[in-house]
Amino acid sequence: MNLPKLRLISFKLCPFVQRTVITLLHKDVPYDIDYIDLNDPPEWFKELSPLGKVPVLQVDGKEVIFESAVIQEYVDEITPPPLQPEDPLLRAKNRAWISYGGEMIMKMHGMVTAKDAEAFNEASDAFAAMLARVNDVHSGSDYFNGDAFALIDAAYAPIFMRLDRLCQECGVTVLDLYPKLKRWSDNLLALPSVQHSVVEEFPMMYRKMLEKMDGYLATQLK
Ligand SMILES: N[C@@H](CCC(=O)N[C@@H](CS)C(=O)NCC(=O)O)C(=O)O
Structure with a gap:
Protein backbone atom coordinates (compact mmCIF):
# COMPACT_ATOMS: atom_id res chain seq x y z
CA MET A 1 0.00 0.00 0.00
CA ILE A 78 -6.67 5.39 3.21
CA THR A 79 -6.01 2.10 5.02
CA PRO A 80 -8.58 -0.61 4.21
CA PRO A 81 -10.36 -2.57 5.58
CA PRO A 82 -12.65 0.10 7.03
CA LEU A 83 -13.27 0.51 10.75
CA GLN A 84 -16.61 2.14 9.97
CA PRO A 85 -19.89 0.20 9.75
CA GLU A 86 -20.82 -0.77 6.19
CA ASP A 87 -24.46 0.25 6.56
CA PRO A 88 -24.81 4.01 5.81
CA LEU A 89 -27.45 4.50 8.50
CA LEU A 90 -25.37 2.84 11.21
CA ARG A 91 -22.33 4.77 9.96
CA ALA A 92 -24.24 8.03 10.25
CA LYS A 93 -25.39 7.13 13.76
CA ASN A 94 -21.80 6.31 14.74
CA ARG A 95 -20.69 9.71 13.43
CA ALA A 96 -23.36 11.41 15.53
CA TRP A 97 -22.31 9.56 18.69
CA ILE A 98 -18.64 10.28 17.97
CA SER A 99 -19.58 13.95 17.88
CA TYR A 100 -21.40 13.49 21.19
CA GLY A 101 -18.23 11.92 22.60
CA GLY A 102 -16.46 15.19 21.79
CA GLU A 103 -19.05 17.05 23.87
CA MET A 104 -18.50 14.58 26.68
CA ILE A 105 -14.78 15.29 26.64
CA MET A 106 -15.56 18.98 27.14
CA LYS A 107 -18.08 18.19 29.89
CA MET A 108 -15.55 16.01 31.67
CA HIS A 109 -13.31 19.05 31.83
CA GLY A 110 -16.01 20.62 34.02
CA MET A 111 -15.37 17.95 36.67
CA VAL A 112 -11.64 18.59 36.54
CA THR A 113 -11.97 22.37 36.88
CA ALA A 114 -14.79 22.41 39.48
CA LYS A 115 -13.68 24.63 42.35
CA ASP A 116 -15.60 23.02 45.23
CA ALA A 117 -17.62 19.91 46.14
CA GLU A 118 -20.92 21.47 45.05
CA ALA A 119 -19.59 22.45 41.62
CA PHE A 120 -17.97 19.05 41.25
CA ASN A 121 -21.19 17.18 42.09
CA GLU A 122 -23.07 19.30 39.59
CA ALA A 123 -20.48 18.59 36.87
CA SER A 124 -20.38 14.90 37.76
CA ASP A 125 -24.19 14.62 37.56
CA ALA A 126 -24.18 16.35 34.17
CA PHE A 127 -21.48 13.98 32.96
CA ALA A 128 -23.37 10.94 34.35
CA ALA A 129 -26.45 12.04 32.39
CA MET A 130 -24.35 11.98 29.22
CA LEU A 131 -23.00 8.52 30.08
CA ALA A 132 -26.60 7.36 30.54
CA ARG A 133 -27.45 8.38 26.98
CA VAL A 134 -24.51 6.44 25.58
CA ASN A 135 -25.39 3.49 27.78
CA ASP A 136 -28.86 3.45 26.20
CA VAL A 137 -27.49 3.06 22.67
CA HIS A 138 -24.52 0.79 23.37
CA SER A 139 -24.82 -2.73 21.92
CA GLY A 140 -23.96 -4.40 25.23
CA SER A 141 -21.31 -6.46 23.44
CA ASP A 142 -17.54 -5.99 23.69
CA TYR A 143 -17.58 -2.82 21.56
CA PHE A 144 -20.07 -0.06 20.81
CA ASN A 145 -21.61 -1.70 17.73
CA GLY A 146 -21.04 -5.35 18.65
CA ASP A 147 -18.06 -7.68 18.50
CA ALA A 148 -15.88 -5.61 16.15
CA PHE A 149 -13.73 -2.60 17.09
CA ALA A 150 -14.76 0.51 15.13
CA LEU A 151 -13.77 4.18 14.90
CA ILE A 152 -16.33 5.03 17.57
CA ASP A 153 -14.45 2.82 20.04
CA ALA A 154 -11.25 4.75 19.31
CA ALA A 155 -13.18 7.99 19.82
CA TYR A 156 -14.47 7.06 23.29
CA ALA A 157 -11.37 5.29 24.67
CA PRO A 158 -9.69 8.60 25.71
CA ILE A 159 -12.72 9.39 27.89
CA PHE A 160 -12.43 6.04 29.65
CA MET A 161 -8.68 6.40 30.14
CA ARG A 162 -9.28 9.72 31.92
CA LEU A 163 -12.16 8.32 33.99
CA ASP A 164 -9.81 5.52 35.04
CA ARG A 165 -7.21 8.09 36.12
CA LEU A 166 -9.87 10.03 38.05
CA CYS A 167 -10.98 6.82 39.75
CA GLN A 168 -7.47 5.74 40.68
CA GLU A 169 -6.20 9.18 41.69
CA CYS A 170 -9.29 10.69 43.32
CA GLY A 171 -11.87 7.91 43.83
CA VAL A 172 -14.29 9.19 41.18
CA THR A 173 -16.63 6.24 40.52
CA VAL A 174 -19.22 7.73 38.18
CA LEU A 175 -18.63 4.95 35.62
CA ASP A 176 -19.72 2.31 38.13
CA LEU A 177 -23.29 3.54 37.64
CA TYR A 178 -23.20 1.92 34.18
CA PRO A 179 -21.86 -1.69 34.23
CA LYS A 180 -22.29 -2.00 30.45
CA LEU A 181 -20.05 1.02 29.89
CA LYS A 182 -17.64 -0.15 32.58
CA ARG A 183 -17.17 -3.40 30.67
CA TRP A 184 -16.70 -1.44 27.42
CA SER A 185 -14.09 0.67 29.19
CA ASP A 186 -12.27 -2.43 30.50
CA ASN A 187 -12.22 -3.92 26.98
CA LEU A 188 -10.87 -0.72 25.44
CA LEU A 189 -8.25 -0.05 28.11
CA ALA A 190 -6.88 -3.59 27.63
CA LEU A 191 -6.11 -2.98 23.94
CA PRO A 192 -2.44 -2.35 23.04
CA SER A 193 -3.51 0.36 20.57
CA VAL A 194 -5.16 2.21 23.48
CA GLN A 195 -2.43 1.52 26.04
CA HIS A 196 0.27 2.83 23.69
CA SER A 197 -1.72 5.83 22.53
CA VAL A 198 -0.34 8.09 25.27
CA VAL A 199 3.18 8.80 26.42
CA GLU A 200 4.58 6.65 29.24
CA GLU A 201 4.47 9.56 31.67
CA PHE A 202 0.76 10.22 31.00
CA PRO A 203 -0.46 9.14 34.49
CA MET A 204 2.07 11.44 36.16
CA MET A 205 1.24 14.30 33.79
CA TYR A 206 -2.50 13.86 34.36
CA ARG A 207 -2.01 13.97 38.13
CA LYS A 208 0.14 17.11 37.78
CA MET A 209 -2.59 18.69 35.65
CA LEU A 210 -5.14 17.98 38.42
CA GLU A 211 -2.81 19.57 40.96
CA LYS A 212 -2.31 22.58 38.72
CA MET A 213 -6.06 23.04 38.26
CA ASP A 214 -6.20 23.42 42.02
CA GLY A 215 -9.90 22.56 42.09
CA TYR A 216 -11.98 20.18 44.19
CA LEU A 217 -10.31 17.09 42.69
CA ALA A 218 -6.87 18.35 43.74
CA THR A 219 -8.11 18.07 47.34
CA GLN A 220 -9.16 14.44 46.71
CA LEU A 221 -5.82 13.17 45.35
CA LYS A 222 -4.67 10.00 47.12
N1 LIG B 1 -13.16 19.53 18.07
C1 LIG B 1 -11.73 19.44 18.10
C2 LIG B 1 -11.25 19.80 19.50
C3 LIG B 1 -9.74 19.91 19.59
C4 LIG B 1 -9.30 20.63 20.85
O1 LIG B 1 -10.09 21.33 21.51
N2 LIG B 1 -8.02 20.50 21.19
C5 LIG B 1 -7.48 21.23 22.31
C6 LIG B 1 -6.45 20.40 23.07
S1 LIG B 1 -7.11 18.98 23.85
C7 LIG B 1 -6.77 22.46 21.80
O2 LIG B 1 -6.03 22.39 20.85
N3 LIG B 1 -6.97 23.60 22.46
C8 LIG B 1 -6.30 24.82 22.13
C9 LIG B 1 -7.22 25.94 21.90
O3 LIG B 1 -8.45 25.75 21.95
O4 LIG B 1 -6.73 27.03 21.65
C10 LIG B 1 -11.28 18.06 17.68
O5 LIG B 1 -12.08 17.11 17.81
O6 LIG B 1 -10.16 17.91 17.16
Missing part, protein backbone atom coordinates in the same frame (compact mmCIF):
# COMPACT_ATOMS: atom_id res chain seq x y z
CA ASN A 2 1.44 3.37 -1.02
CA LEU A 3 0.55 5.61 1.90
CA PRO A 4 1.17 9.34 2.19
CA LYS A 5 3.68 10.53 4.76
CA LEU A 6 1.72 11.44 7.88
CA ARG A 7 2.84 13.89 10.55
CA LEU A 8 0.65 14.34 13.61
CA ILE A 9 0.95 17.41 15.80
CA SER A 10 0.12 16.56 19.38
CA PHE A 11 -0.17 17.84 22.91
CA LYS A 12 0.62 15.02 25.32
CA LEU A 13 -2.56 15.33 27.40
CA CYS A 14 -5.02 15.96 24.56
CA PRO A 15 -7.87 13.39 24.35
CA PHE A 16 -8.71 14.47 20.80
CA VAL A 17 -5.18 13.71 19.60
CA GLN A 18 -5.44 10.36 21.36
CA ARG A 19 -8.41 9.39 19.18
CA THR A 20 -6.17 9.81 16.14
CA VAL A 21 -3.24 7.91 17.65
CA ILE A 22 -5.46 4.94 18.59
CA THR A 23 -6.75 4.80 15.01
CA LEU A 24 -3.20 4.97 13.58
CA LEU A 25 -1.92 2.28 15.96
CA HIS A 26 -4.93 0.04 15.47
CA LYS A 27 -4.42 0.15 11.71
CA ASP A 28 -0.65 -0.12 12.03
CA VAL A 29 -0.08 3.02 9.97
CA PRO A 30 3.40 4.59 10.05
CA TYR A 31 3.43 8.23 11.20
CA ASP A 32 5.64 10.86 12.77
CA ILE A 33 4.52 12.75 15.84
CA ASP A 34 5.56 16.21 17.04
CA TYR A 35 4.60 17.36 20.52
CA ILE A 36 3.97 20.99 21.25
CA ASP A 37 3.22 22.93 24.41
CA LEU A 38 -0.26 24.36 23.89
CA ASN A 39 0.45 27.01 26.53
CA ASP A 40 3.36 28.26 24.46
CA PRO A 41 2.79 27.09 20.88
CA PRO A 42 5.66 27.54 18.43
CA GLU A 43 5.33 29.93 15.48
CA TRP A 44 5.34 27.08 12.93
CA PHE A 45 2.29 25.55 14.66
CA LYS A 46 0.37 28.82 14.55
CA GLU A 47 1.00 28.93 10.81
CA LEU A 48 0.17 25.26 10.26
CA SER A 49 -2.97 24.79 12.39
CA PRO A 50 -6.04 26.49 10.89
CA LEU A 51 -7.71 26.91 14.32
CA GLY A 52 -4.66 26.83 16.56
CA LYS A 53 -5.81 23.48 17.94
CA VAL A 54 -4.46 19.94 18.04
CA PRO A 55 -4.75 17.42 16.54
CA VAL A 56 -3.50 18.50 13.15
CA LEU A 57 -2.43 15.92 10.59
CA GLN A 58 -0.03 17.02 7.89
CA VAL A 59 -0.12 14.90 4.75
CA ASP A 60 2.98 14.54 2.56
CA GLY A 61 4.50 17.67 4.10
CA LYS A 62 1.86 19.91 2.53
CA GLU A 63 -1.87 19.76 3.22
CA VAL A 64 -3.19 19.71 6.78
CA ILE A 65 -6.44 18.36 8.15
CA PHE A 66 -7.93 19.11 11.54
CA GLU A 67 -10.84 17.91 13.76
CA SER A 68 -10.16 14.56 15.39
CA ALA A 69 -13.21 12.75 13.97
CA VAL A 70 -12.33 13.90 10.45
CA ILE A 71 -8.73 12.80 10.86
CA GLN A 72 -9.89 9.44 12.16
CA GLU A 73 -12.04 8.93 9.07
CA TYR A 74 -9.28 10.04 6.72
CA VAL A 75 -6.78 7.59 8.26
CA ASP A 76 -9.41 4.86 8.07
CA GLU A 77 -10.26 5.58 4.44
